[in-house]
Amino acid sequence: MSQIPNSLHGQDIANILHPYTNAVRHQEVGPIVIERGEGIRVYDDTGKDYIEAMAGLWSVAVGFSEPRLVEAATRQLNALPYYHTFTHKSNEPSIRLAERLVAMSPARLSKVFFTNSGSEANDTVVKLLWYYNNAMGRPERKKIISRRRAYHGITVASGSLTGLPVNQQDFDLPIAGVRHLTCPHFYREGREGETEEAFAKRLADEFEALVLAEGPETIAGFIGEPLMAAGGVVPPPATYWQKMQAVCRKYGIMLVADEVITGFGRLGRTFGSDYYGIDPDIMVVSKQLTSSYQPLAAVLISDELFEGVAANSARIGMFGHGFTTSGHPVATAVALANLDIIEERGLVANAAAMGEILQKGLASYADHPLVGEVRGAGLIGAIELVSDKAGKTPFDPVGKAGRYLFERGHEHGLIIRAIGDTIAFCPPLIITQSDVADMLARFGRALDDTA
Numbered sequence: 001m002s003q004i005p006n007s008l009h010g011q012d013i014a015n016i017l018h019p020y021t022n023a024v025r026h027q028e029v030g031p032i033v034i035e036r037g038e039g040i041r042v043y044d045d046t047g048k049d050y051i052e053a054m055a056g057l058w059s060v061a062v063g064f065s066e067p068r069l070v071e072a073a074t075r076q077l078n079a080l081p082y083y084h085t086f087t088h089k090s091n092e093p094s095i096r097l098a099e100r101l102v103a104m105s106p107a108r109l110s111k112v113f114f115t116n117s118g119s120e121a122n123d124t125v126v127k128l129l130w131y132y133n134n135a136m137g138r139p140e141r142k143k144i145i146s147r148r149r150a151y152h153g154i155t156v157a158s159g160s161l162t163g164l165p166v167n168q169q170d171f172d173l174p175i176a177g178v179r180h181l182t183c184p185h186f187y188r189e190g191r192e193g194e195t196e197e198a199f200a201k202r203l204a205d206e207f208e209a210l211v212l213a214e215g216p217e218t219i220a221g222f223i224g225e226p227l228m229a230a231g232g233v234v235p236p237p238a239t240y241w242q243k244m245q246a247v248c249r250k251y252g253i254m255l256v257a258d259e260v261i262t263g264f265g266r267l268g269r270t271f272g273s274d275y276y277g278i279d280p281d282i283m284v285v286s287k288q289l290t291s292s293y294q295p296l297a298a299v300l301i302s303d304e305l306f307e308g309v310a311a312n313s314a315r316i317g318m319f320g321h322g323f324t325t326s327g328h329p330v331a332t333a334v335a336l337a338n339l340d341i342i343e344e345r346g347l348v349a350n351a352a353a354m355g356e357i358l359q360k361g362l363a364s365y366a367d368h369p370l371v372g373e374v375r376g377a378g379l380i381g382a383i384e385l386v387s388d389k390a391g392k393t394p395f396d397p398v399g400k401a402g403r404y405l406f407e408r409g410h411e412h413g414l415i416i417r418a419i420g421d422t423i424a425f426c427p428p429l430i431i432t433q434s435d436v437a438d439m440l441a442r443f444g445r446a447l448d449d450t451a
């Protein structure tokens, strides 16, 4: 089908440069055109159904056919389809959403800045930290510490915080002033005989040593996903966050929780920060905020940060940062309806309950000869494939088995994600027990085809 030039598939090949795609291979295999969605399933243009075990891109909390979100968007489009929020302008949905986000977020966060995407939100974080430290008369305090395998987006600044080679190679990233620590992955980075807690201590010691080597007065912030997702689903080792947080506090380093994936119930608590006991100075949310029916992200900041930024904006004449669509009325109206649904249907509790079933189901594959590690928390899980279980030996080339299994998944009506040879699961929060069973059965068949 992909060869017919004026078919939809042919037009795709002719006209689109796809994100996160091998552009040469795409010319041969063409697109899978998704036409519609219903609940946790999507359907392609041949009518084939897939369980969307990734909720799109870790993002569709309420499923793919929620009429209340359509109604909320339609109502707002009729009332006020667009207005900006520059120069004192505002709109009701963005006011109500900011109020709601502040109320539900960790206690120290009191102001909201809206962007369209997680990448823009993390770019905003970098700029806020720079602006704030200039305002406070500390122009040398600009460096930001992240982790290898972190994912914080792909713009110039957020792509620098990201710790994945593919996002930096030949893009001339990272920018100056960004440092990356060891990924907190016990299975890959833990040493022989080391406990999880000792591993966490070693990583916090590494953090402190880096801060001292760079000069604490030069470090503006530390950013982390409560549970690393796009870098391979890495739950932190026990006590990791308490220890990393203590280093931040000791040296006055702003702690940024990137909750773009973990926000709004993914781990069975409202935020990943609740789940791991993180008390951030800045929190970034997106994706499940609108179930990605509309592009929207938000940066929540502490009073301390706001006051520094506000004073500087008064000195300069304005806070010179913002997007045409910051606080878009339709996106924020959809977010409000989406948060209503998450609350009314108890989807955070459902994520906790279904998460337990998912983790148990994934653990049942632990003895499989191709499975090196099963890991996850709440309603996010992963299976790492290895060529040799005892030696934890990766496949050569890395990603070969993951890609094969990903493609077998499609044949069995399952959309999973292959991150190298790690297969990720992150289904919509509305998933039921029988859906989890169906999803794992499809996965089992794809795994059997791979073995």
Ligand code: PLP
Binding pocket: 057, 116, 117, 118, 119, 120, 122, 151, 152, 153, 154, 225, 229, 230, 258, 259, 260, 261, 286
């Ligand atoms: N931060 C995290 C933790 C993410 O997982 C992502 C996207 O997956 C981003 C930021 C970037 O978000 P976006 O793709 O909306 O720019």
